[in-house]
Amino acid sequence: MKIKPTLSAPRKSPAPSFGSEAERLLRRSLTAVWHPCTQMKHHEWLPVVPVARGKGVWLYDMDGRRYLDAISSWWVNLFGHSHPKINAAIAEQLERLEHVILAGFTHAPAVELAERLSTLAPGHLGHCFFASDGSSAVEIALKMSFHCWKNRGQPGKNGFVTLANSYHGETLGALSVGDVALYKETYQPLLRPCGIVPSPDGRLAEPGESAEAYALRAADALERHLERHHREIAALIVEPLVQCAGGMAMYHPAYLARARALCDRYQVHLIADEIAVGFGRTGTLFACEQASIVPDFLCLSKGLTGGYLPLSVVLTREEIYQAFYADDVRAGFLHSHSYSGNPLACRAALATLELFEQDNVLQTNHDKKRYMNEAAAPLKAHPRVRNFRNTGMIWAFDVEGVSPHFPRELFREALARGLLLRPLGATVYFMPPYVIEPEEMTFLVEGTLKSLDAVCG
Numbered sequence: 001m002k003i004k005p006t007l008s009a010p011r012k013s014p015a016p017s018f019g020s021e022a023e024r025l026l027r028r029s030l031t032a033v034w035h036p037c038t039q040m041k042h043h044e045w046l047p048v049v050p051v052a053r054g055k056g057v058w059l060y061d062m063d064g065r066r067y068l069d070a071i072s073s074w075w076v077n078l079f080g081h082s083h084p085k086i087n088a089a090i091a092e093q094l095e096r097l098e099h100v101i102l103a104g105f106t107h108a109p110a111v112e113l114a115e116r117l118s119t120l121a122p123g124h125l126g127h128c129f130f131a132s133d134g135s136s137a138v139e140i141a142l143k144m145s146f147h148c149w150k151n152r153g154q155p156g157k158n159g160f161v162t163l164a165n166s167y168h169g170e171t172l173g174a175l176s177v178g179d180v181a182l183y184k185e186t187y188q189p190l191l192r193p194c195g196i197v198p199s200p201d202g203r204l205a206e207p208g209e210s211a212e213a214y215a216l217r218a219a220d221a222l223e224r225h226l227e228r229h230h231r232e233i234a235a236l237i238v239e240p241l242v243q244c245a246g247g248m249a250m251y252h253p254a255y256l257a258r259a260r261a262l263c264d265r266y267q268v269h270l271i272a273d274e275i276a277v278g279f280g281r282t283g284t285l286f287a288c289e290q291a292s293i294v295p296d297f298l299c300l301s302k303g304l305t306g307g308y309l310p311l312s313v314v315l316t317r318e319e320i321y322q323a324f325y326a327d328d329v330r331a332g333f334l335h336s337h338s339y340s341g342n343p344l345a346c347r348a349a350l351a352t353l354e355l356f357e358q359d360n361v362l363q364t365n366h367d368k369k370r371y372m373n374e375a376a377a378p379l380k381a382h383p384r385v386r387n388f389r390n391t392g393m394i395w396a397f398d399v400e401g402v403s404p405h406f407p408r409e410l411f412r413e414a415l416a417r418g419l420l421l422r423p424l425g426a427t428v429y430f431m432p433p434y435v436i437e438p439e440e441m442t443f444l445v446e447g448t449l450k451s452l453d454a455v456c457g
């Protein structure tokens with residue numbers, strides 16, 4: 001592929017240019033690697049960054065320039081890149097066992113991790129089913145919910161309900177219960193219909209209406225939907241507190257409490273997709289804790305291994321597990337993934353969980369959150385910025401009156417200032433690794449302001 005020098009998007013600051021070794025790698029990447037979530041043609045004018053190494057919140061390119069990873073490499077990295085304790089845990093496991101089939105076999109990392117997660121999760125979610133990525137965890141929860149009702153003699157409960165603007169991954173089942181048009185629309189003919197109820201997104205409140213009041217009004221709509229359709233519904237799936245891929249839409253926990261009560265009343269499972277918000281991202285270890293609810297299925301991935309290795313898990317409770325426990329092979333959950341419960345990934349996860357305990361992370365994050373909210377005051381006051389919002393270690397704001405190229409333009413301006421930012425449409429967000437220090441937060445805010453002015457000015 002030839003890279004044309006022409007520009008299809010307005011250009012302000014020059015994109016970083018790289019040394020010859022890096023340039024060669026970039027060319028080979030654009031020829032051989034089909035990059036995810038990317039219109040490849042945009043790379044005719046948009047840089048791909050050749051990353052050589054990472055340390056803490058910083059990524060270093062092949063020419064030694066560094067970028068603050070303000071999005072935790074797609075929300076997976078919790079304790080920074082190349083963390084000595086996670087590195088050591090993986091290296092130690094590597095000397096013993098890299099992988100083994102998890103059907104008919106078991107190993108200490110999977111057992112210890114399952115026990116650990118069950119102890120940490122709300123309620124009694126004592127059964128852990130492992131897979132390799134978030135979308136697969138969502139598929140598992142959907143299939144398990146349906147299969148549970150079927151085993152109990154209610155096969156008609158085979159539909160799902162989701163919230164407007166939700167995101168649950170991009171395999172066909174997960175996409176069916178999502179509602180982000182950008183990812184879903186093209187594939188609509190391949191997807192199964194799904195009930196969609198209003199999002200409790202606090203930005204949708206009427207003037208003068210509190211976020212809580214609006215969340216409860218959205219829950220009323222859920223109630224009407226369940227009242228009419230519950231006989232055909234297996235489960236409601238939600239992203240607790242923050243609809244991340246849908247533009248960091250934050251909502252009041254009162255919605256989750258009502259949703260839990262309604263699911264109980266109408267005999268519908270509640271699937272909590274905490275793939276993005278789990279592991280301290282919203283301020284508590286799990287987002288569900290802020291509504292004091294226990295889901296029937298809890299999906300975890302992303303931060304689970306500290307951002308090191310692909311791993312996901314679905315936790316569920318005893319009664320659901322028992323619905324599959326029988327002599328009949330087909331009553332069992334015959335779902336499998338080749339790398340289910342990979343020992344290296346489980347060790348990375350155990351080391352990550354240990355860091356939460358040793359370093360008093362949730363309390364420290366609370367202080368960091370306060371610092372960031374003060375440091376970000378000039379962003380909040382920026383004339384083009386609307387709806388500055390924060391939940392735990394997630395910050396977001398919407399930029400008014402931007403072009404469709406805004407996400408790529410801001411990405412490029414931020415790169416030129418040593419920042420990795422990846423806006424979702426007109427929404428800019430920070431989801432930094434928890435090891436970010438005050439001076440790095442200041443650097444992040446200042447760089448974002450300059451980038452914003454370069455794009456909008």
Ligand SMILES: *Cc1c(COP(=O)(O)O)cnc(C)c1O
Nearest residue numbers: 133134135167168169273275276
């Ligand atoms: C990222 C994400 C997924 C999908 O996880 P993958 O590992 O990318 O398949 C599902 N649900 C939510 C809420 C996510 O943020």
